[in-house]
Amino acid sequence: MLSRQTLREEPERIREALEKKGVDDVDFDEVLEVYDEWRDLKAEGDELRHERNEVSRSIGQLKQEGKEEEAQAAIDRSGELKTRLQAVEERADELAAELETAMMRLPMIPQEDVPVGADEDENVERRREGFEDLRDLPDDVTPHYDLGEELDILDFERGAKVSGGYYFAKGEGARLEHALIQFFLDVHREQGYRDIFPPLPVNSKSMEGTGQFPKFTEDAYRIEGEHHEEYDDDDLWLLPTAEVPVTNMHRGDILLDDDLPLKYQAYSPNFRQEAGEHGTETRGIVRVHQFNKVELVNFVRPDESDDRLDGLVDEAEEVLRRLDLPYRILEMCTGDLGFTQAKKYDIEVWAPGDEMADGPEVGGRWLEVSSVSNFEDFQARRAGIQYRPERHESAEYLHTLNGSGVAVPRVLVAILEYYQNEDGTVDVPEALQPYMGGQEVVEGHEPVGESALGAGDRE
Template sequence: MHDIRAIRDNPDAFDRDLARRGLAPLSAELIALDEARKSSVSAAQANQERRNALAKEIGGAKKAKDEARAAALMAEVAALKAAEPALKAAEGEADRAFAEKLAAIPNRPKPDVPDGADEHGNVLYRSHASTRERLTEGKEHFELGEACGLMDFESAAKLSGSRFVVLKGQLARLERALGQFMLDLHTQEHGYLEVAPPVLVRDEAMFGTAQLPKFEDDQFAIVDGSSLRKVYDAFASMRAAGNGRSGAEFISDDVRDWMDQSRRWLIPTAEVPLTNLVRESILREEELPLRFTALTPCFRAEAGAAGRDTRGMLRQHQFNKVEMVSITTPEESANEHERMLTCAEAVLKKLDLPYRVMTLCTGDMGFASQKTYDIEVWVPGQRTHREISSCSVCGEFQARRMNARYRGKDGKPAYVHTLNGSGVAVGRALIAVMENYQNPDGSITIPSVLHPYMGGLNRIEGAR
């Protein structure tokens, strides 16, 4: 969320930043909407103030036994009272229009973010080679997994449809080992606090981290059975009536309210619950930075990814990921961003995987991000690099949406800065290990750092 005062103070700078994101100027429209909002508030307040003043005048007129004046004043009060619902409705509508417009605008990029329209504008930040000889080609992970009978997409499709997988045996254990290894690394060496958060969250939490409202189509929402039954009953009434009215007209306000209250969202990333741990709070500066990490399942509808990466585990509706979140002061957020990136890189270094770090351009950054680094691991089966971690600094953008603040040395509350990063995506780490550690016979060597998590097993045998 943006600060309307900052937009008013320097509208040209705001529009220039939006232009870097490929957006048309919006400052004039936002300022006009804010003026309309203020006017509607003033009109409602003036109505109430006039009514309060008239109440005193009516008392004076009655005390003076001036019945005619008292009656005239009471008539004016009645007119003002009758106008109140319309004024309140106008105030609510103006506030809604302003809030919706502001909430739909992405974060402003930092000055050092490269300009560009898409991923082709991203800039190499640094790269890292593995100590082993880098494979330049090989089988893809699903070929290896299916050949050894431990990666089953067919059964997953019977259970849940496309973009799911069933892992078995040693591959299932390898995925579990990767997640546990990452959690241990971040908690024991990097100072993150492990959290086991809910994976179902309310609208407010999704709004706070900016998944809502813009990216609603990419999320999975659920409602409880009783709410769903009310919807079914409403549509059954529609069919029974047979009068051509739409189903929406048959869903009462009570049903809508029930659905809104019971609806939860499956988290697309643990960034959502971890960042929202500080929502609607005022922290002490000495508490900062707060660093959280969690290993959770993540759920994404991938509505905008039709036809992309349909084979294998690269783009799934459900996957596991270790997430890192930092809450810090504005002065330290840039340093914290570099630190978070280093923590994510440490995972790949210990796994001895080749990777590169890209600074994302303005056209490829996430909605809430001021600046993002993507870590892209080498996958020889595709002969390319694929994203395995994304580390972003969001400034106060999310904090404003969550009303998350801290009290500085001057005693005044200010918005915290939030950061998030994958530490890393477990499924993609599994892919990278399988493809980079594959052997000519189809077996997969297990990285030495994972041996303790695999009960000493150092190799997954291929098909015989």
């Protein structure tokens, strides 16, 4: 969250950030009114305490001097001050809680060099990689959702039967998912990342710490049980991203300068209800409510976060380089930046199986596989994560960054479509073959059960 100092000293910068990010559900004038009243009451409280202390000290002196009437007047005044101070403090506490709630809905201020734009159409493509030497593709690339069923490595019908809208990865499809996860973890371990295997349930306080709450409760899966109508700190949710538990590992901690930078990686399944909003992406495994992902989380000194953002982009895209998958890097404009980010890049892999209006000149479409973000001190303030530059110095808020390293299903989509052969088989990328027991080609499986037979065969 933003600091009260920023609210006091740079209100117009915050107002500009609200406009640039398209945040229209916050009455900023009302926030300022609450802050001004709270600040005035704090000042009045300080004055009342000072006067009460002065009056209290004078009472004994007046009594010693035999000035009983003046002493009684001082006692009466002390009582008045105490009553007024109590009322001021109670109101100040109410306003402080109201201000805290309001400030939880104020977005992070974009960095000065972030492109200004209204929405994703105004994001800026920074570069493309891997298009210089594309492999030969079939004349008609079969979309992954059709190919997956033809090879019997993806099963959407049975997924819907048992869970109402998910999918089964089967046989070589399941092996590909497992192989990708282990491959990603190994690559990032080479880059100095420490492995974390996080819990899947996270509490509301953790969701607040990374900025998912209170703004995005409708996207989260709540674990049913005893809970209030409004979410409570003790409520549990299925994690939407491993960013939540891994960042909140250090909630309330004071780290030492020698601890930084901290680089964690975590594999987890992730659960989000926002999936399925974008038309054609509802087919297949591009937009699903449960998906596997390796998350990269960094804790760094404030003066190092900009350089670390560039390094994090490079670390995330390394897996695509090794898989020889074509991709591009986009810089998010202010309107598509997101609530918590000061600056963000998206990494989008190219999948040639579906024609999309925003695809490259050679056809196909772009699939976001990673968002790499610098939150500066926004999450650290919400979660109370600090570091001490020197052991004798005051603690300061550090900076947090994160990026997917990367989302598994969409990389699987890209592999099934980009490495597809004319006969409907799929070559296994060379970097992935050791994780597939040396297997070089996915040939698929024969379906099982009567549903796999033609009508004549069943008779």
